[in-house]
Amino acid sequence: METKSDETFVLLGGTGDLARKKLLPSLFNLYKKGKLGDFDVIGTSRHDLSREEYVRHVGVNINKDETWDEFKENIRFARLNFYNPEGYEVLQKKLLGCGDQRLFYLATLPQHFDVITDNLAALDLVNETSKVLYEKPFGEDLRSAKKLNRTINELFPEENIYRIDHYLDKELVGNLSILRFSNSIIEPIMNAEYVDQIQIIASEDFGVGERGGFYDRYGAVKDFFQSHLLQLLSLVGMSTPEKLDAKCIRDEKVRVLQGVSIMDTMTGQYEGYRDEEGVDEDSTTETLAAVKASLDGPRWQGVPFYILTGKNLAKKYSQIYIQFDKNNQSAMAGDGTIPNSLVVSIQPDRGIYLVINTKVPGGMQTEPAKMEFCHACHHGPNTPSAYENLLAQALAGDQRSFIRYDEIEEQWRIVDGMKLPEPTIYKPGKVPPEVHNFIQDGEWHGLS
């Protein structure tokens, strides 16, 4: 029988949105699936709350059933101001009564990371089996990310560090390496000889909401491109790792990131952004960015990577679109056929499909058809959320879908080197023509 260890989850930033909307619900789901042993959750906040008040506060977003009452018995609260050592002593006392497998989740803004790290280390709260999880964004440029890495790595070994990018824990992103490296018909065509262009798109149909203050300092490039999209680029672009383990995968991803060149960029800002709460009235922060990039080395020579992220566009979807070279097709090339494509649809529809040319009945005319793996049809609609996956993987000590220190530095190096043009103003819900014109040799897949 599987032996279960005593786990303690410490949520620093325990009353924040992330803790309430993602972390507690994910822990509750893991509990219901029997994936937690004898566990405790310690939420921290600078507010003076009783345990009961804290439980009520975090319970609002929980889809409760009869097991909630059992689960909530394991929730504790520690009042802790990140900048006051006394709070960490309160936490230390609480930890004495809890399991030794500690998972510290820094669900806070990056400016607090070093002070929290220092204080955890000063009281020796992080032991050999502890995991320390840092939410994104990790820093705000290369200099701050390097400084953070130095502080952290002086105190804790890299094996205890889990830098988060929740995109890596989405089911279809996890599927990408499996698709590429466990299907012998896919990998041989993932190169410049067969691929014409690759698009990585993350379009959102909502604005910055209550996150205006944060967002205005970052913008689409630092918030989304720097993290999620560069990670997707490295997963699509990487060469076959020796093994599918954390070290080999991350070594290969770093190689891709080191070879990224930015060829062109355009940015946009949605109309009304400057009126959002927390946003500067003269802000030139971009809420949309389109980037054309290339990768070094023979595998992808001459293949453009078109990358797009934008808020307040017409619809929410994320996907990777790989278009194969029409010139490499059969004798019918140019005869009404379309280029083949392989699409990894990350959300909201989850799946992988290949578009092929087929014959229309009764003649030799062709039409495109989809050969599809529909994720929800096979696995149902309720597969684990990204946060559930990442908590389970951190618990298991699996660092494959967490970012190593050198990856994050490469990501910031790329972004620091980008010169962003003035944003074009666009109407919410409408993709500006500049985005459509950005691709000279084709069009964005699925963008309307």
Ligand code: BG6
């Ligand atoms: C976050 C970004 O990391 O990811 C947000 O800060 C973005 O701006 C979000 O909206 C998108 O993630 P998901 O999983 O909700 O699509």
